[in-house]
Amino acid sequence: MSRRAAIKAESPPSAHPPEGGLSVGYLMGRARASLLSGLDAELAPYGLNAMQYAVLKQLAEGSARTAADLCRYMYYDTGSMTRVLDRLEEKGLLRRERCREDRRVVFLRVAPAGRAQLPRLRAAGTRVLDDHLKGFAPAEVDALKRFLGRMIDNGKFAADNTGLQGKGGK
């Protein structure tokens, strides 16, 4: 905010924020943190956090049936996923069931208790999202999603080319 290097009027290759740094990154971090803390606060009465809710939701919607599915779908670490599932199973919201054809895989099924809770959890989720998107026209939400999607794609491309970068790669 204070110091400001001289900005060349030119701008073709690296045109973005000569100053202001990673403010896009900061804003994304804060917006995401606000969503997460809001969701955690709404879910606290049910003894769940945002990640546990997200997993339960994906399973209920049939987006995934196994831990590996969930990890691929949610870009989540497999080790951490095991622990999330442990917690959900402890709470009786989830059941693990070994597959008989392929004995490596464990099918995940939302237990009746979990299914009973889901409507309330979903309500909490949409409430938080609606709160944060108040005043947004549908077209604006779409534009925001497209911007984020483009950044993600750009990041993948950059990661593939510069070699390194932990998880964004192929």
Added chain:
Amino acid sequence: MSRRAAIKAESPPSAHPPEGGLSVGYLMGRARASLLSGLDAELAPYGLNAMQYAVLKQLAEGSARTAADLCRYMYYDTGSMTRVLDRLEEKGLLRRERCREDRRVVFLRVAPAGRAQLPRLRAAGTRVLDDHLKGFAPAEVDALKRFLGRMIDNGKFAADNTGLQGKGGK
């Protein structure tokens, strides 16, 4: 990606994502993670991570002079900040200097070694950001920032009204 419920054309009160859940949240998380891992990869050769770079940068720009300043400015925990500063001091990039007028505060100054590194670190930061914003028109970047800013403001408002929510509040 896979499932997609029919979307009602109507939209007044809770119009946002009848299905697709918190996809805005997911996209933000992934975009942010891509930025962070890209930045960490670029900074790894210098033995720094994204947070350490951000702190060094803010100090160099005069946005903050003390740990408390930094925490307010960056919405960061004071305890964690102490540890970040410890690491930077260990590496010789930063110096702590107790204030004489108010002996509670410790002024933070970027050490010569840190100042010497900063141009390279800045280059890494802008490189990562440019990579992720490739193909974005300046107006699009502005729009993205405004969207994020509105979400943050909405989140603060919601937090103030629903009572809870950890850090978003006043």
Added chain:
DNA sequence: GACAAATTACTGCCGAGGCAGTATTCTTAC
């Protein structure tokens, strides 16, 4: 058919970040 490679779930280990509590110092109120 046997052996290498891949896949799945899971387990330590580590770093990061948030929260609560502490000691010190300053400010404010009476």
Added chain:
DNA sequence: GTAAGAATACTGCCTCGGCAGTAATTTGTC
């Protein structure tokens, strides 16, 4: 002038997520 409150920096403690490594099982190759 003193007591209460606030502010600053710092310290444990806890949770979470990523990484690497492991055991069991399946798939693919020759």
